[in-house]
Amino acid sequence: MESVDQFELSKEFLDRFGEAIEAEETSFIIESLNGVNPADVTALLHEFTSTQSKYVLSLLQLETTAEIINGLEADLRSKFLQNFSPLEISKFINELDSDDGADIINELPIKIREEVIEGIENQEKAANVLELLRYDEDCAGGLMAKELIKANVNWSIGKTIEEIRSQAENVQKVYAVYVVDDFDRLVGRVSLKKIVLAEDHMKVSSIYDNEVISVETYKEEEEIASIMRKYDLEALPVVNRQGKLLGRITIDDIVDVITELAEQERQLMAGITEDVEEDDSIWMLTRARLPWLVIGMLGGLLGALFMEAFEENITLTLTFFIPLIMATGGNVGIQSSSLIVQSLANKSAFTKTTYKRLWKVFWVAILNGLLLAALVFFGVQFLMGSGLTLALIVALSLLCVVLLASFMGTATPLLMDKFGINPALASGPFITTANDLLGLAVYFGVAHLLYSL
Amino acid sequence: MESVDQFELSKEFLDRFGEAIEAEETSFIIESLNGVNPADVTALLHEFTSTQSKYVLSLLQLETTAEIINGLEADLRSKFLQNFSPLEISKFINELDSDDGADIINELPIKIREEVIEGIENQEKAANVLELLRYDEDCAGGLMAKELIKANVNWSIGKTIEEIRSQAENVQKVYAVYVVDDFDRLVGRVSLKKIVLAEDHMKVSSIYDNEVISVETYKEEEEIASIMRKYDLEALPVVNRQGKLLGRITIDDIVDVITELAEQERQLMAGITEDVEEDDSIWMLTRARLPWLVIGMLGGLLGALFMEAFEENITLTLTFFIPLIMATGGNVGIQSSSLIVQSLANKSAFTKTTYKRLWKVFWVAILNGLLLAALVFFGVQFLMGSGLTLALIVALSLLCVVLLASFMGTATPLLMDKFGINPALASGPFITTANDLLGLAVYFGVAHLLYSL
Secondary structure, three states, X not given: OEEOOOOOOOHHHHHHHHHHHHOOOHHHHHHHHOOOOHHHHHHHHOOOOHHHHHHHHHOOOXXXXXXXXXXXXXXXXXXXXXXXXXXXXXXXXXXXXXXHHHHHHHHOOHHHHHHHHHHOOOHHHHHHHHHHHOOOOOEHHXXXXXXXXXXXXXXXXXXXXXXXXXXXXXXXXXOEEEEEOOOOEEEEEEEHHHHHHOOOOOEHHHHOEOOOEEEEOOOEHHHHHHHHHXXXXXXXXXXXXXXXXXXXXXXXXXXXXXXXXXXXXXXXXHOOOOOOOOOOOHHHHHHHHHHHHHHHHHHHHHHHHHHHHOHHHOOHHHHOOHHHHHHHHHHHHHHHHHHHHHHXXXXXXXXXXXXXXXXXXXXXXXXHHHXXXXXXXXXXXXXXXXXXXXXXXXXXXXXHHHHHHHHXXXXXXXXXXXXXXXHHHXXXXXXXXXXXXXXXXXXXXXXXXXXXX | OEEOOOOOOOHHHHHHHHHHHHOOOHHHHHHHHOOOOXXXXXXXXXXXXXXXXXXXXXXXXXXXXXXXXXXXXXXXXXXXXXXOOHHHHHHHXXXXXXHHHHHHHHHOOHHHHHHHHHHOXXXXXXXXXXXXXXXXXXEHHHHOEOOOOEEEOOOEHHHHHHHHHHHOOOOOOOOEEEXXXXXXXXXXXXXXXXXXXXXXXXXXHHHOEOOOEEEEOOOEHHHHHHHHHHOOOOEEEEEOOOOEEEEEEEHHHHHHHHHHHHHHHHHHHHOOOOOOOOOOOHHHHHHHHHHHHHHHHXXXXXXXXHHHHOHHHOOHHHHOOHHHHHHHHHHHHHHHHHHHHHHHHOOOOOOOOHHHHHHHHHHHHHHHHHHHHHHHHHHHHHXXXXXXXXXXXXXXXXXXXXXXXXXXXXXXHHHHHHOOOOHHHHHOHHHHHHHHHHHHHHHHHHHHHXXXX
C-alpha cells in the first residue's frame, strides 16, 4: 500500500538526487523513481533545470514520461518542451488523452504545431487532437476528451464488454458506458456497476438509464463546473447540436478549472494584472503589480488636485479625518462588491432583479452607516474634544460615504458582469480608488455646506 | 436524454407551481416533478417557505425526499427540519449515505440527536452514522462515508461480484473495489473496469493494484483536496493508524470543500466576519459587516489623534497627499499578502524559507517603489506646481510606504499561518487599517525630517 507521505521531497533527497544527475548515476535515478507516482516526479522536476529534467526523463518509460510532462504547469511546460524536437513531442502526445494532447499543442509555437500533429503515430489520436483544437479552451469542446466508451442501445451486454476490452487501453477511467442510437446520438448511460451485475446475454436497452445530463460544445467552463457540482457528476458527456456524442469531460479537469478560477479571482481582487505566482521572476512580479499601483497613484494625485482647488474651504483640523473617511469607504466598497461577486459565482437558477438587490443593499448600508455615524459622532466629540459642527460633519459624511460606497460596490460588479468583464475586478483597487475620490468629494462637500450654514 | 436546460425555473412555472401548492393540486405537482433530478427540486424549494416545501415533499417518494433534503444548504436545512419530528428525520437519514446522515445530525439541536439516531431503522447505518459523529467535520474522518465495497485479497472475482451485488443498493457510486487482508487492512484496489474484463474464477490477488493512495482519519480537508487534485482521484480510502480500511471520501464532497474554502477566503479578504450570502437577512448582513468597519473606523480615529498630536508640524498642503500615500500603501499591502495567501494555498512539496521570501519581496518592492516615487516626484512638481521639498517628501514617503507595506503584507499572512489563523484574513481590512496608520506615520515623519533640514 502506498501512503501519500511515502514519497517526500526532503532536502537531503533533493541534494542527493541532484548529485546523481550531475554524475549521471543512471541506476540510482531509475531505482529511486521506480513505482513513484508520475505526479510526484513532476513535483520533483520542478526543482531542477530543463536540461537536468530532460536527462531524468530520458531514463524513464515513454508512457511515464508523457504523464509527467502532462502534469507540469503550463508556463513551465512550454519552456521545457523547447528542448525537444517536434517528433519527440508527437511521441508524448501519442501516449496522452486527446484533451491533454490538444492542451500541449495549444502551448507550442504555431510554426511547429503542424509538424507535431503529423508526427502522432496513432492516426485516430491525431484526428481527435485536431478536432479538439477547433474549440475554445474554456468551453466544453475544449475541455472534453474524445476517449470514452459507448455502446449502441441494441447491443448485448456481452458485446458491450467486448467494446470495453478493445478500448481498455485508450480509456483510463471508465465510470459509465454511454448509450447511443444508430445515428450516434446520446440516449443514455449504463454505469459500470450495472454492467458488472448484468448477464452477458441481456440487452443494453433493458438496463440503461435514459436520464443522462449532457452539455453542448459551446457551454462555458464556469457553467460546466456548476453543473457537475450540482449533480455530483464524475463525468459529463458533450454533444453537438444534433445530440451526437462527441466526448466527455472528467471531474479532475473541472477541479483544476475551479481552482484556477479562484486563483484568478484572488488576483483580480488584489489588483494583480498578470497570472503570476510567488516564485515567478522579480521583474514579472513587478510588472504584474505596477499597473494598478500607478492607477491608484494617479487617483491620489487627482485627490490632491481636488483638495488644492478647495484649499480655501479646508481647515487643517478637517484633514485629520481624511484617513477615517477613506478607509471606511474602501472597506464598505470591498464588502459590498465581494458579496455580489459571490452570488454571481453561485448563480442560482433564479436570480434577483437588480432593483431588489439595490434596495436591500441600501437598507444594510443605512443600518451600518447609522451605527458607524453615531459611534464616530461621539468619538470625535469626546475623544478629540472637537466642536459639535466638526463631529456632525464627520458623522454625516461617513453616513453618505457608506451609502455611496455600498451603491458603487454593488452596481460596479453587476455592470461589469453584464458587459462580460470578470466582476471580481470590481472588488480590487478599482473600487478602492473610485471610493477614495468619492469619499473626499463628499467629505469636503458636506463640510462646505455645514460650515456655511 | 435529459438536457440540463430542460428543467428551468421560469417565473411562469414558479408562479404556476406556487398556485398549485396553495390549491393543493396534488396531481399537477407530482406530474411536474416526475423524473426531475432531486438537485433541481432542491433549487425549486429554495423559492418556497418551509411549510410549502414540506407539503411538496410529502407527495414524493421517501428516497427522493431524502435526496432533496440532503441537497439543501446547511443553514436552510436546519431551519427546515424543525418542521419534522425526530422519527421523520430518522427515516430520511435511513435513505442517505452515512456521511450525509452524520452531517444532518450535526446540524440538529443536541437534545433530539439521540432520538434521531435511535430511530434509524437500518442498524448498520445507525452504527456507521454514530461512528462518523466522533470525527471532526473538517478532517478525513468527518468527510468519509462508510459505504464502500471491499474484497478480501484471497477472494475470487466471482465472489467479489457477489459482494458488489449484495451492496449494490447501499453504495451508489462504485469506482473501485478496495482490497483488504484478513485483518481488514487496506492492501490495494481493483478498478471496476478490471472486474468487468476479468473471468469469474480469477483471484483478486492476481489482478489488484497494490499502489493505492490513502489517508488517515485526522488529515485536514485542505490537504485532502490537494491530494485528490494532484493525483486526479475520484475517491480516496481512509484508514486508521493500523491501516484498517474505515471509509472513503468521494470527489463530489471535495468539490464542495474547495468551493467553500474559496468562499471563506473571499469573505476574509473582504472583511466579512460571518458566513453570509447576498440573500441572508438585512440584519445578518449588517452584523457580518460591522466588526471590521468599526475596527477600520477606530483606526481612522487613531489616525486623527495622531495628526492632532503633530498638528504644529503639518501644513495644509502636506495633507493633500494623504489619500495618495494611504491608497498606495493599501494597494501594495493587499497585493503582497494575496501572493503569499496564494502560495500557501498551493503548498508545494518544497517551500521556500521565510528569509528567501522576504528578500525577493524586498526587491520587487524596491523596483515598484522607485518607479512610483519617480512618477510621483514629477507629478507633484509639474502637475501641482509645488516646491521641490514637497515633491521630495511625497516621493520619499511613497518609497518607504511601498517597502513597509510589502513587508507587512508578506510577514503578516506568514505569521498568521504559523499560528493556525487563516492567512487570507491578512489580505483584508486588517492589513489596510494597519498600513493606513503606518503610512501616516511615515509620511509625517519624513516631512518633519526634511522640513527641519
